Amino acid sequence: MYLSEINTYPIKSTHPISIKAGYLFPTGIGFDRNWMVIDANNAMMTSRKYPKLLHVFSRIEGSNLRVILPQQDFLLSLLPQPNTPVLVKHWGETLVPAWPQNATLDAALSDYLGLACRLVYCANLHSEDVDQAVSFADAQPLLLTTTASLAALNDRLGEAIGMDRFRTNLVVSNLIADIEDDWSSVRIGACELEVSYPCERCVLTTIDPVSLIKHEQQEPLRTLATYRRLEEGGVGFGVNLIVVRAGPIAIGDTVEVLS
Numbered sequence: 001m002y003l004s005e006i007n008t009y010p011i012k013s014t015h016p017i018s019i020k021a022g023y024l025f026p027t028g029i030g031f032d033r034n035w036m037v038i039d040a041n042n043a044m045m046t047s048r049k050y051p052k053l054l055h056v057f058s059r060i061e062g063s064n065l066r067v068i069l070p071q072q073d074f075l076l077s078l079l080p081q082p083n084t085p086v087l088v089k090h091w092g093e094t095l096v097p098a099w100p101q102n103a104t105l106d107a108a109l110s111d112y113l114g115l116a117c118r119l120v121y122c123a124n125l126h127s128e129d130v131d132q133a134v135s136f137a138d139a140q141p142l143l144l145t146t147t148a149s150l151a152a153l154n155d156r157l158g159e160a161i162g163m164d165r166f167r168t169n170l171v172v173s174n175l176i177a178d179i180e181d182d183w184s185s186v187r188i189g190a191c192e193l194e195v196s197y198p199c200e201r202c203v204l205t206t207i208d209p210v211s212l213i214k215h216e217q218q219e220p221l222r223t224l225a226t227y228r229r230l231e232e233g234g235v236g237f238g239v240n241l242i243v244v245r246a247g248p249i250a251i252g253d254t255v256e257v258l259s
Helices: 051-055 103-113 147-156
Strands: 002-008 017-019 021-025 035-039 057-061 064-068 073-077 086-089 095-100 117-122 142-146 170-173 185-188 191-200 236-245 247-250 255-257
Touching: 002 021, 002 247, 017 057, 035 086, 051 103, 073 103, 103 117, 142 147, 142 191, 147 170, 147 236, 191 247
Parallel strands: 142 170
Antiparallel strands: 002 017, 002 170, 021 247, 035 117, 057 064, 064 073, 086 095, 095 117, 142 236, 185 191, 185 255, 191 236
16 A cells, blocks of 8 residues: 555645645644634634635745635745734634734635635644644544545445545555554554544535535435444544654655554
8 A cells, every 4th residue: 555645735625735745743734724714703614615615726835825716816924923813713612823814815715705704824833832733624633545445435426526525635545445444553654643533524525626516416425324324423434643653755655554
């Protein structure tokens, strides 16, 4: 088995950046989910409810992040300077400190999405306590999927879908479907990762990231429910991971199951 794809999503719920090599920190792949769009009530906005976010692109250029909207683009520093934080609602009721970024970009985003919103940077990434540093990722720092599991799903679907539906960070090329369910820890390149739990999939998987159209029959969730139900409810595809040993990774790295 080997690592065949690496994706980072600098702005949560927007288009990914596919990279050939990167670095795994305790918070995940560098720059992953460091930024997030919030509404007028300082609450998280995602493409589950606002699919047009999927057509917000970004790319890393030197020490900057270029944010690309359909009609214009903006440059942000990859390491923003601290400023007066706002408390934003991520998951649950816990409020997270974040730094506002660019008022002109906020206005453009608001115009594009059709409601007041702004882009913020996760201040907790710079926590003095390294163990408390977190990004705006949903649950765990990393999500891993495998090519064999996608092939097994596509064999059951009327129309095949791509791995982009699952917004994964790491794709492992392998031969046995759903084998990742049995992993406890793995080594990829110089990094060691611990499997936390299966990833419960949501309605976002039913939205075509190109057309932004939601599948009328709720695929692939409907098919996953026939063979991938989780004990605690919902359906799973892929696994969440935490970083035990940080380090560089690259496409082509051997994936070794430690336990």
